[in-house]
Amino acid sequence: MFKKIFGFGKKNKEELERKELEEQKVKEELERKKLEEMKTKEEGEKPGKKGFFKSLKDKLIKTREGLFGKMKTLFSSRSIIDEDMYEELEDLLIQSDIGMDMTLKIVGELEKEVKKRGIKDPSLVYDVLKDVMEGFLISEGTELEVNKPGMNLVLVVGVNGVGKTTTIGKLASKYIKEGKKVVIGAGDTFRAAAIEQLEEWAIRSGAEIIKHEQGSDPGAVVFDTLKAGINRGADIVIIDTAGRLHNKNNLMKELEKINTIIDKNIGGVDYESLLVIDGTTGQNGLNQAKVFNEVTKLTGFIVTKLDGTAKGGIVFAISEELKKPIKFIGVGEGIEDLREFDSKEYVDAIFE
Ligand SMILES: Nc1nc2c(ncn2[C@@H]2O[C@H](COP(=O)(O)OP(=O)(O)OP(=O)(O)O)[C@@H](O)[C@H]2O)c(=O)[nH]1
Ligand SMILES: [Mg+2]
The missing domain is CATH 3.40.50.300 (P-loop containing nucleotide triphosphate hydrolases)
Structure with a gap:
């Protein structure tokens, strides 16, 4: 009985390892193809050609047009600032992978800031949100320390x-x-x-x-x-x-x-x-x-x-x-x- 179970477990493990190896091989083949494609692409796209150095805005278009675009609509489509608006904002922030803790901090800070600035028009809240969110990002020490003399x-x-x-x-x-x-x-x-x-x-x-x-x-x-x-x-x-x-x-x-x-x-x-x-x-x-x-x-x-x-x-x-x-x-x-x-x-x- 034990032998049977042990044998089955071993077989299962081998099967899993075989599958993992196969998956890895497929991944590696894809990587090789991708590298080759990229090399060909780069040869055709020398610096200076239009579109080669895309701006960060262009590169982050999915995030901007996705959730952050929805946030803009959330504010501009309302006539008053109320609890409902903040709740909808919370949902959008959570969907954008910000996480619950961070979302609550951002919304709390936003409510405070909106009151402090005496804002009554919901469409103006978008800009306040931008300031508040920027404030939560670490802006110090972002440079890579690679300029010391020596190695x-x-x-x-x-x-x-x-x-x-x-x-x-x-x-x-x-x-x-x-x-x-x-x-x-x-x-x-x-x-x-x-x-x-x-x-x-x-x-x-x-x-x-x-x-x-x-x-x-x-x-x-x-x-x-x-x-x-x-x-x-x-x-x-x-x-x-x-x-x-x-x-x-x-x-x-x-x-x-x-x-x-x-x-x-x-x-x-x-x-x-x-x-x-x-x-x-x-x-x-x-x-x-x-x-x-x-x-x-x-x-x-x-x-x-x-x-x-x-x-x-x-x-x-x-x-x-x-x-x-x-x-x-x-x-x-x-x-x-x-x-x-x-x-x-x-x-x-x-x-x-
Ligand atoms: N779209 C996009 N793809 C990226 C970016 N960075 C890496 N990749 C892709 O992600 C895949 C994995 O990249 P790797 O550099 O092999 O990742 P790794 O961490 O070294 O992986 P392991 O060696 O398996 O641990 C490759 O297909 C890359 O082309 C990125 O900024 N944007
Ligand atoms: Mg690697």
Whole structure:
């Protein structure tokens, strides 16, 4: 009987692992195709052509026209300011992934501000909401600290598929264009495709890459990347990490190990430890952030895929709940689609 149950469990596990492997293969094939498509697209779209550098407003059109557009209508379609209006606003804010706590704070502050300013016309409340929401975003410390003399380290962490490797490619490209020497380390040794993907970005951005074989110790990659960064006189060293391991515990243990290696080798020197969050995953992204925040000494966040969501509200929830700045936002899959986070610019782009 036990044998039977045990046998069944084992078979089930194998079946699950086989399915996971298959899914991973499909994902990797899609990634390869996407990279190829992007390369062809970039060759046809050299800078200077109209539409290449789209404004942030263009990139965030889904959020602006989706929920924030609805908010404008909510205010302009009313003749008086009443409880009903604030309740409808609460619903819209929650739908935009802002989360319950943050929504209540925003609405409470808005009511206070509307009274203070003596506003009676509901259509004027939209602008007050804009000011109130901007006030909840952290505007200090949003700049990435990579300008110290000597080597500046940036560690990039996050669960699988959020956009870590893509963001590293975009960051490397940005800093190389600014004249910096950039070395990137392939700390995700879990999948062979992850190393290849980072290599592809190294070629596209012009960064140097340090990599080991699939399955090797990520700690050794981190060590070699730091050593190479110092020996080669790099200004910036960026390290990619795995988003998927056999389980969450392993992932966190590995991050702790990586942190220890960094501290041992460049101990005492501040470095950036950034958590990448997929902006389309809503409150789930926020929960991930809380878990990572406990294990690693995060210095800030990068929120990706904001071009693909009508709910840009997660940016407010992160800023308020985690009390650490958002440093960059990802607004597309292309090498240029990374923007330094500016709270005013962001709010301007999502409000009509
Ligand atoms: N639309 C959009 N897609 C993005 C953005 N950033 C990343 N992506 C896409 O998200 C997918 C996953 O990106 P990766 O960089 O491979 O994510 P990762 O976190 O390294 O994933 P793992 O290595 O599996 O942990 C890719 O298809 C990227 O093109 C963004 O800002 N906007
Ligand atoms: Mg990756």
